Amino acid sequence: MDRRDFIKLTGVGAGGLILPLSGIAVSAEQMLDKPMDVAYKKKLADIALNAAKAKGATYADVRIGRYLNQFITTQETRVDNIVNTESAGIGIRVIANGTWGFASSSNMTPDSIAKTAEKAVAVAMANSKFQTVPVQLAPVKGVGDVSWNTPIKKNGMEIPIKDKVDLLLSVNDAAMANGASYITSILFLVNEQKYFASTDGSYIDQDVHRLWAPFFATAVGESGFKQRTGLGNPVGMGFEYLDGKEEDKIRISGANVGYKNSYDMVEDATAAGKQLQIKLKAKSVEPGKYDLVLDPAHLMLTIHESVGHPLELDRVLGYEANYAGTSFATLDKWKSGKFKYGSDIVNLVADKTQPYSLGNVGYDDEGVKTKEWDLVKDGTLVNYQAIRDQVHMIDQKESHGCCYSQSWRDVQFQRMPNVSLKPNKKDISAEDVIKDVENGIYIAGRGSFSIDQQRYNFQFGGQLFYEIKNGKITEQIEDVAYQSNTQEFWNSCTQMAGKSDYRLGGSFFDGKGQPSQVSAVSHGCPTTRFDNINVINTARKV
Amino acid sequence: MTILTEQHAKTLLKKVLSFSTADECECNLDGQEGGNIRYARNTVSTAGEQSDLTLIVQSSFGKRMGVATINEFDDASLKKVVRRSEELAKLAPENPEFMPVFGKQKYTSAKTYYDSTANVTPDYRANAAEDSIKPSKANKLVSSGFLQDISRFTAIINSKGLFAYNKSTNVDFSVTIRTEDGKGSGWVTRDYNDIKLLNTKTASQVAIEKSLGSVDAKEMEPGKYTVILEPAASVGLLGNMIRSFSQRSADEGRSFLSIKLKDGEKGPTNKLGQKMFDERVNIYSDPQHPEAPSAPFAGNGFPRNKVNWVKNGVIATMPNSPYWAKHTDATYVPRGGSFIMAGGDESLADMIKNTRRGVLVTRLWYIRSLDPQTLLYTGLTRDGTFYIENGKIKHPIKNFRFNESPIVMLNNIEALGKPERINGNMVPPMKIRDFTFSSLSDAV
Numbered sequence: 001m002d003r004r005d006f007i008k009l010t011g012v013g014a015g016g017l018i019l020p021l022s023g024i025a026v027s028a029e030q031m032l033d034k035p036m037d038v039a040y041k042k043k044l045a046d047i048a049l050n051a052a053k054a055k056g057a058t059y060a061d062v063r064i065g066r067y068l069n070q071f072i073t074t075q076e077t078r079v080d081n082i083v084n085t086e087s088a089g090i091g092i093r094v095i096a097n098g099t100w101g102f103a104s105s106s107n108m109t110p111d112s113i114a115k116t117a118e119k120a121v122a123v124a125m126a127n128s129k130f131q132t133v134p135v136q137l138a139p140v141k142g143v144g145d146v147s148w149n150t151p152i153k154k155n156g157m158e159i160p161i162k163d164k165v166d167l168l169l170s171v172n173d174a175a176m177a178n179g180a181s182y183i184t185s186i187l188f189l190v191n192e193q194k195y196f197a198s199t200d201g202s203y204i205d206q207d208v209h210r211l212w213a214p215f216f217a218t219a220v221g222e223s224g225f226k227q228r229t230g231l232g233n234p235v236g237m238g239f240e241y242l243d244g245k246e247e248d249k250i251r252i253s254g255a256n257v258g259y260k261n262s263y264d265m266v267e268d269a270t271a272a273g274k275q276l277q278i279k280l281k282a283k284s285v286e287p288g289k290y291d292l293v294l295d296p297a298h299l300m301l302t303i304h305e306s307v308g309h310p311l312e313l314d315r316v317l318g319y320e321a322n323y324a325g326t327s328f329a330t331l332d333k334w335k336s337g338k339f340k341y342g343s344d345i346v347n348l349v350a351d352k353t354q355p356y357s358l359g360n361v362g363y364d365d366e367g368v369k370t371k372e373w374d375l376v377k378d379g380t381l382v383n384y385q386a387i388r389d390q391v392h393m394i395d396q397k398e399s400h401g402c403c404y405s406q407s408w409r410d411v412q413f414q415r416m417p418n419v420s421l422k423p424n425k426k427d428i429s430a431e432d433v434i435k436d437v438e439n440g441i442y443i444a445g446r447g448s449f450s451i452d453q454q455r456y457n458f459q460f461g462g463q464l465f466y467e468i469k470n471g472k473i474t475e476q477i478e479d480v481a482y483q484s485n486t487q488e489f490w491n492s493c494t495q496m497a498g499k500s501d502y503r504l505g506g507s508f509f510d511g512k513g514q515p516s517q518v519s520a521v522s523h524g525c526p527t528t529r530f531d532n533i534n535v536i537n538t539a540r541k542v
Numbered sequence: 543m544t545i546l547t548e549q550h551a552k553t554l555l556k557k558v559l560s561f562s563t564a565d566e567c568e569c570n571l572d573g574q575e576g577g578n579i580r581y582a583r584n585t586v587s588t589a590g591e592q593s594d595l596t597l598i599v600q601s602s603f604g605k606r607m608g609v610a611t612i613n614e615f616d617d618a619s620l621k622k623v624v625r626r627s628e629e630l631a632k633l634a635p636e637n638p639e640f641m642p643v644f645g646k647q648k649y650t651s652a653k654t655y656y657d658s659t660a661n662v663t664p665d666y667r668a669n670a671a672e673d674s675i676k677p678s679k680a681n682k683l684v685s686s687g688f689l690q691d692i693s694r695f696t697a698i699i700n701s702k703g704l705f706a707y708n709k710s711t712n713v714d715f716s717v718t719i720r721t722e723d724g725k726g727s728g729w730v731t732r733d734y735n736d737i738k739l740l741n742t743k744t745a746s747q748v749a750i751e752k753s754l755g756s757v758d759a760k761e762m763e764p765g766k767y768t769v770i771l772e773p774a775a776s777v778g779l780l781g782n783m784i785r786s787f788s789q790r791s792a793d794e795g796r797s798f799l800s801i802k803l804k805d806g807e808k809g810p811t812n813k814l815g816q817k818m819f820d821e822r823v824n825i826y827s828d829p830q831h832p833e834a835p836s837a838p839f840a841g842n843g844f845p846r847n848k849v850n851w852v853k854n855g856v857i858a859t860m861p862n863s864p865y866w867a868k869h870t871d872a873t874y875v876p877r878g879g880s881f882i883m884a885g886g887d888e889s890l891a892d893m894i895k896n897t898r899r900g901v902l903v904t905r906l907w908y909i910r911s912l913d914p915q916t917l918l919y920t921g922l923t924r925d926g927t928f929y930i931e932n933g934k935i936k937h938p939i940k941n942f943r944f945n946e947s948p949i950v951m952l953n954n955i956e957a958l959g960k961p962e963r964i965n966g967n968m969v970p971p972m973k974i975r976d977f978t979f980s981s982l983s984d985a986v
Contacts, residue, residue, distance in 0.1 A: 079635050082633070083609040084627075085611040086610075086611065086623075087611070088614065089594065101589065102590030104593070106593070106595060123577070123591060126589075126664035126665045126667075126668045127589050127664070129672075130586055130668055131585055132585040133583075160633075161630070161634070165634070181795070181796075224802070224915045317582075318582050318684065319583070321720060322687050322717060326720075330724075410592070448911060450910045450920045450921055450922070452985035453908075453922070456985050457981060457983035459981075481920075540945075540947065541916070542917070542950055
């Protein structure tokens with residue numbers, strides 16, 4: 001992939017993830033030394049809010065964003081790209097005549113900001129002709145001037161480029177020395193500096209950091225090639241995530257190492273090389289019904305697709321029908337208070353507050369203080385994910401605080417918070433979960449994933465598959481994918497490990513909306529068992 | 543304004559180059575302006591207007607390279623982004639695969655820009671949405687749709703005298719129309735460079751008919767079926783396959799186009815020149831295609847001309863990088879901007895009429911790779927799947943999950959229809975035998 005494709009992938013080329021800072025000297029390695037002055041941002045925000053009100057807006061909010069990214073791409077023994085990106089601009093959202101309007105611009109002169117606000121009002125007025133139900137906002141009390149920042153220990157932007165390059169090249173060396181033929185390793189650093197203000201009287205300054213260090217290794221053998229991606233996760237942390245502390249490692253006998261709140265990337269690459277060589281010769285799975293034991297770096301994606309998305313209220317109501325689809329988890333099921341989403345031991349919670357998570361912020365992108373709430377309690381569906389203009393539709397008075405926009409350029413809307421499976425109250429280990437399985441498969445790492453537009457039927461692959469016989473992992477196998485139905489799957493959940501095994505996984509680029517926007521979200525869970533699941537063999541002769 | 547004229551873009555880029563102290567410097571300037579409207583539950587939901595202009599600066603010293611981007615354009619910001627890219631280049635290790643930028647090039651022209659699209663207003667969008675919502679309501683159906691118009695320009699300059707500029711417009715429209723009880727769903731999409739070709743009312747009628755016709759779908763056993771894939775149903779699989787064409791991946795043994803040689807054995811390492819598909823399969827890119835034009839140059843300023851990827855079922859060309867082309871003594875061919883698959887004259891209606899037993903598929907959804915070696919993909923049918931018997935649509939059927947490879951699909955062709963524009967590409971409706979459906983889905 002060349003750097004232009006890469007910039008487009010990350011949304012940078014479309015102004016998605018970046019922003020600049022006019023006239024201030026910023027060195028390549030230290031882009032954070034002089035953020036935009038808060039008092040100046042407040043002045044610009046007030047220009048927007050006043051211009052919108054003057055044109056007839058009954059509500060307005062403004063987001064002034066400066067988005068910094070750095071990404072370093074390496075392949076085998078070479079560095080392909082070192083890229084710093086920066087993008088600044090303003091997004092203004094209004095309600096006029098009971099209708100939403102939005103406009104954004106990278107031009108942040110006072111005159112341009114006022115014109116952008118007027119444009120947002122003009123869009124709202126034009127659309128109000130055909131608006132049949134006026135927008136209804138759940139009340140939010142203004143919080144005045146406040147700030148929040150991701151609690152990082154080491155700012156990745158301040159780590160010397162050489163140290164980052166050396167780390168990635170040592171990862172590549174480790175994989176190649178142990179059996180990989182090719183490897184790409186990447187470091188993404190994201191810093192969102194965003195300032196939110198609204199006519200409710202809030203002025204919120206937030207400094208958000210995220211990091212992801214994936215690798216993609218391939219081994220070519222006589223019968224073809226196999227791939228293995230890294231088992232690390234994107235996180236809401238600084239560079240300390242890559243310290244790879246021993247206390248954060250969970251070793252599964254005969255299988256992989258799982259990583260909690262720090263990641264040993266070189267160790268994982270070493271294992272990847274060895275596992276790739278086994279993959280080339282591994283037994284192909286016999287299709288049939290198996291008890292599955294899913295590690296957190298795998299199960300996070302199943303949670304994301306089969307719990308996170310179907311419980312987004314905008315999907316349930318039909319607002320996403322034309323893109324990602326609707327949801328099987330309809331309002332009548334929720335209202336009944338009896339819909340068994342999963343077995344009695346399944347407790348799924350949403351939050352925007354979990355430390356180290358990608359969703360962790362102080363306030364969402366419409367100024368609502370973040371919190372944690374239940375989605376599925378003791379197996380029963382109890383709530384959805386909803387924002388200010390939706391909660392009245394489920395007879396609630398308070399937004400859940402999960403509104404987000406990928407940049408100043410795009411309008412904010414309901415996005416998935418962290419959605420996590422609570423661990424077993426009894427603190428048993430992953431190996432304790434495996435030891436009771438007679439005929440099963442242990443799956444680690446995220447692989448192919450596909451689910452229908454109402455989130456019933458899904459099919460998931462993985463990175464590493466191990467046969468379990470009589471409570472013990474026997475050997476690595478290949479070509480595994482499982483197909484199931486969301487409700488059946490979660491009702492087949494029979495066991496899970498405890499809090500010591502609980503780990504966060506995540507997605508850096510969750511897509512939703514039209515125009516499509518990306519969002520970063522984490523999912524925590526322990527190693528978990530699901531019984532009698534249909535496994536297919538994905539090998540095919542062409 | 544973030545849509546700069548060619549002259550304005552050139553002047554700005556020359557100024558950026560004047561700040562460079564690197565051995566080589568290449569700059570891309572990309573601007574876009576546009577608006578969108580979303581509607582759902584038969585009413586407008588969100589809408590907006592956006593504009594942005596981004597400068598990408600790539601600097602190199604010897605074989606060391608760095609890249610930085612910015613979206614502010616005062617002199618201080620321009621100097622800053624150039625300096626930042628140069629600092630990054632100095633910090634980067636030497637890249638043994640570094641290639642110098644290209645010199646001046648000649649380009650063909652492509653008709654990618656229309657004033658009609660560039661001049662769309664919020665009122666136009668609101669009325670276009672209403673033209674789709676109104677007939678849905680009249681049929682007691684629920685519509686949710688999206689219309690987006692964008693004007694873009696892209697310009698590139700480098701320190702060896704290359705300059706290229708292209709301006710384009712695009713409009714995308716799609717709508718999903720469902721029955722109130724959620725038992726039926728239909729969908730349609732249209733995209734054009736010229737918005738005058740778009741009629742949201744007539745397009746929505748297709749989704750209305752599919753929605754009404756898909757109510758009370760019956761279950762059919764998963765298995766192998768003859769399918770008629772509308773262009774929206776095959777474009778995803780075809781696009782994934784075209785994106786998997788890469789000479790380097792093939793030569794390195796990690797592609798469906800690889801030939802694995804034994805130790806010491808000599809011969810070709812990729813399947814260039816091999817027949818892999820039915821001989822009716824012809825896939826190419828052409829920036830000057832009248833219905834699906836694209837910019838006549840790649841992101842590095844190298845010209846894009848008409849190129850055959852598959853000719854009469856034979857692998858005709860694989861894109862590569864300048865480095866890999868030099869390394870293997872091959873011609874450098876950049877990826878195409880869009881792809882065109884040739885077809886025949888048969889209409890979709892004719893195809894249905896000529897089918898004894900089969901499944902009509904409106905679209906495929908959530909397509910994901912299962913095995914890059916065989917290009918096996920999975921995904922699901924969506925928004926209108928129908929059983930055909932003796933030349934007629936007999937009844938709607940429940941959606942299927944498929945597990946299939948486009949390699950198999952393009953070897954099992956029964957018929958190809960007249961190509962239609964879809965997502966900027968041209969794709970014919972296809973009749974395919976033995977398409978593999980692996981399970982049923984309850985989703986509507």
